[in-house]
Amino acid sequence: QQPVQSPQAVILREGEDAVINCSSSKALYSVHWYRQKHGEAPVFLMILLKGGEQKGHEKISASFNEKKQQSSLYLTASQLSYSGTYFCGTLSSGGSYIPTFGRGTSLIVHP
């Protein structure tokens, strides 16, 4: 079962912050985040392993709450270049080697 992302879309002005959430009904081993621009391949942003860690990539960071099987992606002081679709992928703790992916959150940053 694929993870659920919220919100489906976010519209921001440059400099504003955004949070994108990813939740699963399964116990998770890892969560991974990607950004995809229209017509292009996804770009891997970061991976979070169980342990509640938080990671950062430029002004984009994420957290992973393994007890709630949830991860959040934080985009601070958004830039025009942040526009795109963000999606999460998950690997469950059950030993399956098949990652499943959310449907994505469309982020539009206006000047």
Next chain:
Amino acid sequence: NAGVTQTPKFQVLKTGQSMTLQCAQDMNHEYMSWYRQDPGMGLRLIHYSVGAGITDQGEVPNGYNVSRSTTEDFPLRLLSAAPSQTSVYFCASSYGVAREPQFFGPGTRLTVL
């Protein structure tokens, strides 16, 4: 490094035709995988390989075959194309033992008529 390369970028097939999507990487990654991406749906894993000579099925393997004779190459074969296989296909690789796709090819947009 070229990273992950895929050919062709676009392809139109008729129902019943077969073809091979090519994928290669020059990063010496052991793990390679094929995904399809359909509108409104997340990426779905078709097949994956943890090294030369080893392949396994993903979430949606029916209608596709793979082989891995070298570390660099991981072709995807459509045996008898169907309209349901119209999609964008991405090849990906990962370093180490990671199963999460980390480096993607540019994609192949396939239309089956």
